[in-house]
Amino acid sequence: MTKAGNKSCINLKLKVWRQKGPDVKGRFETYKARDVSTNMSFLEMLDVVNEEMILSGKDPIAFDHDCREGICGACGTMVNGRAHGPEKGTTLCQLHMRHFSNGDTVIIEPWRSRAFKVVKDLVLDRSVFDKIIQAGGYISVNTGGAPDGNAIPVPQESAEKAMDAAACIGCGACVAACPNASAMLFVGAKVSQFTLLPQGLPEAKKRALAMIGKMDELGFGNCTNETECEKECPKEISIENIARMNREFLKAGLS
Amino acid sequence: MQWGLNWFICTLRSSIGKKLIMALTGLGFCIFLIAHLAGNLTICAGEDAFNSYSERLHALGPLVILTEIGLLFFAVTHVFIGAYLFYENFRARPEKYLIKKNAGGRTIGSVTMPYTGLFILLFIVLHLVDFHFVEKTDQTIYQIVLETFSNPGYAFFYIVSMIIVAIHVSHGFWSAFQTLGVSNSGYMSLFRVMGIVISLAVGFGFGLLPIYISFIS
Amino acid sequence: MQLDSKIPDGPLSEKWDRHRFELKLVNPANKTKSKIIVVGTGLAGASASATLAELGYEVMTFCIQDSPRRAHSIAAQGGINAAKNYQNDGDSIWRLFYDTIKGGDFRSREANVYRLAQISNNIIDQCVAQGVPFAREYGGQLANRSFGGAQVSRTFYARGQTGQQLLLGAYGSLSRQIAAGKVRLFTRREMLDLVVIDGKARGIIARNLVSGELEKHAADAVVLASGGYGNAFYLSTNAMGSNISAAFASYRKGASFANPCFVQIHPTCIPVHGTYQSKLTLMSESLRNDGRVWVPRSPEDRRPPDQIPETERDYYLEEKYPRFGNLVPRDVASRRAKVQCDMGKGVGDTRLAVYLDLKDAIEKDGRDVIARKYGNLFEMYEKITAQDPYETPMMIYPAVHYTMGGLWVDYNLMSTIPGLFVLGEANFSDHGANRLGASALMQGLADGYFIIPYSIGDYLAKSSHDTAREDHSAFNESSLQVETRIKKLLSIGGKRTVDDFHRELGHILWENCGMTRKEKDLKKAKKLIADLRAEFWENVLVGGTGKGFNQSLEKAGRVADFLQFGELMVMDALERKESCGCHFNEDFQTDEHEALRDDENFCHVSAWEYRGEGSKPKFHKEPLEFENVELTQRSYK
């Protein structure tokens, strides 16, 4: 293994948010990460730090992760003030240490929002997102009895746009990055997906109102069109979807 | 929630509804600003033109009053809802970040909306006191304008205010269309450009008035 | 114990219909009184939970993640098969059935596979109705691609995120039932034991991963959809949390485990680059449609790829398999890569990689066409490796990807414990010794949407038992056992971390029970694993407490199970003295080094029955009968 000083190996100072539980006050702790290979992913770097901590009898840093390939949406923290770190269109698990330099201080904080409670350290309770989906983020069909898949043609362009919106991984970076901790991008993406598809139209009005109502109830902030969400979203979901949801809201009210 | 029962209440309760009201009132102000600017620019055509513009405007009588009441209503709505949204947004993140960097979405306009708004409110009050509720029996509006702007302090305040209005509108204009649901990205970039154009027009148009006036007087 | 597969009589194509008619129905009023536990929210678990709730059952659904939407089904890229024949290219239910049976190297049940092919079409209809944004043609019709070497275009896809979109569809349906109060959702819960009362599955013990509390949940039946066990190898394309614990706890309670040694190793993954590495990333095998696989001819050749002239490159797949070339099935492609690397011809720093070169395709079709097809894959590759695949050939190496083995189930998806049903990757049912691309998603959804709703009804209608109660002594016993084990893990206080043990186990399995196997190595591995397991229970360092959130403790439990399971896997590999599909035993190969099946002696499912700690599990055979297809030797020459 190469040692620090080499281009492919760096030393870092980590400033990490530690919080024992939801109702306990948290604070920053400083750790050293030595001989970090620049080929490591950010989470692998944390793994190595954690293993050392376990061996020296300390409580390892808790963080959420699962797929480690940018699709499950489990991972995500603020890294030096940026959601999922500085790279565009990248989840934290896909962020690699080659984007850091020897001697850097890296500040790691959980997403902060009234609607997301800290479970421990960097781990959050994001069940509010599930609640929003439960309010109407689906098409109401029971299993069985669906017509042939080709019975309803869907224009290719609509299908592509619906797919753009459906690519959301529910990570919460949009809320984290939003100066108002608003969930409009997440909700807009889901509302959009279904308004773009003919299958979703019968329930469009009900869905938009129900999901927006739930979102408001859960304590997210209000959108002020800062567009930070779009810039930080690892799946680069467009704010076009927010506008589309706004229009659905208007339509629902006026019809 | 009882959607549909009372659409207005529901709209007021919902975040997007409040935003819609902000957008509509804000756009109302934008239209007013443009009209107001067009009127004010008659000053360049000389004293008589300006005074007669003012007279003809006031000759419209009830229409002016109606517009004024409308604007006042818009202003109260815009200010109160804006303040409430600001409060809610503040509450939405009880624990702040140690550091938070701009990812490239925010602009000076968007960051400062509540503050520029507050400043505009202050300006509007002073502005009305100076030009609207001022005693107009023994002097023409032209004279009042000339006199007020001859105070360099006031002229400075006015220019700063206009820059601030421009900043507010630079975000507000396109933002209102986003809120109203224009999702076509082609149109959206058009509105972004228009927002900048309008804010420049407002900034320069109003802001240069005191300078122009100090030249001619 | 008798393994009764309960395959219905009658002609193959009528079995399922006939069976559905013969299954007993539950009276609607009784459905609301029946409680069902579903463990897992992947394609299998989410679709089952939603459908059972729609039918009126009271469902309790569990998952490890903070949200059901994060189950590892979300990561599937390529697509889902169905015999729609929309392309009019000669596909049919029969062809999908035949391809799947043959792909599985004739080690799966005809009846199951045929049913899967039949249901495949309903799945697509269902998912379209849910708003899954499948790729479309200009005319608005569903688009297909050919996948995994199939000769027809039958794979439906949503860009490179098919699993995600299908799962979000099922998650939507699940969410709707949660909102309706028909499903109670338990997230961040790990099932640690199955509770069996009077020989029937009646509940689970789950650990609340946030509070650390052990919870008892009783029900009338338990549905297990907890995914595959690829993580036994430490490095795999599975998610970090994928585990065998739920299935293994059931095994310990009497559910037989079938074909544990059948593990699929996917040929096109990003190679390992360091000891700290935590997981391997799959590059869709569609890349092999346009890419050419090669290594330098000489092991001494250390030049960068662009300096190696055409004549000094070994396009070993094209040379060896002129008919299929780079498109040979997964198991063959994987093994050939290993052979090249074993000869010292591997490339990259670790020399455990081969080139996958798209240069010719870029030259032929132009960069734009290639970018449209593979742009997102190239980006992903570049993110991880910092190399630009447009400029320099990608490096790939095989990685553990999917596990065909799983808990043994009959035609009704019921395990050897009455009342315990197993769905999705967690069961062994449909893929034999090798799974074809785009058929796991199909199987998970077939199980959850279209099979379990019928078969569980039959079980509930026929079995009479009292309502389930959490205060039954069996729950206390189970809970106590789990608690004791957790305490034990925490109290060892040794010198090695959990990950350290897991890495070593992975290494042993990969080297000895991976792409190629030998009797000698397997025996060695068995011993190594036993030793490692013994060391684990004396020298592991978990840290923290059992109260509250403790990720190290979670892992410790899973690795403890993997250690025990690893032995079973090796035992199964030893028992199967033939080569078939992914199980390639070097002692059984043709003169041309291809897998040599022994249909005379090994045309069966191996099922292992637990017989207590320390005793060898009991081996059972379920003979496989082929009445409709002829057993042939796979050949891709």
Ligand SMILES: Cc1cc2nc3c(=O)[nH]c(=O)nc-3n(C[C@H](O)[C@H](O)[C@H](O)COP(=O)(O)OP(=O)(O)OC[C@H]3O[C@@H](n4cnc5c(N)ncnc54)[C@H](O)[C@@H]3O)c2cc1C
């Ligand atoms: C990278 C990748 C790409 C793939 N691509 C394709 C493809 O293109 N086409 C295809 O057909 N197949 C593909 N597969 C295979 C396919 O995705 C899986 O086999 C399938 O999705 C498994 O679904 P499942 O529902 O059985 O399990 P999973 O989706 O793995 O879900 C398991 C669930 O069980 C829960 N769980 C596990 N253990 C416990 C426990 N102890 N207690 C409580 N809950 C528990 C988890 O929380 C999770 O909710 C791919 C697989 C991988 C890894």
Ligand code: HEM
């Ligand atoms: C010349 C006067 C004004 C004009 C032309 C104007 C215009 C606008 C416009 C167009 C918007 C955008 C609405 C949207 O995003 O949908 C806006 C937002 C806002 N305005 Fe004003 N405004 C004016 C005065 C004020 C005043 C006096 C205040 C407060 C004291 C104020 C506070 C705000 C705030 C806080 C917002 C942001 C609200 C949000 O986006 O949620 N504005 N304004």
Ligand code: SF4
């Ligand atoms: S919209 Fe983007 S940032 Fe927000 S949850 Fe979805 S993927 Fe994450």
Ligand code: FES
């Ligand atoms: S761990 Fe799944 S997206 Fe990062």
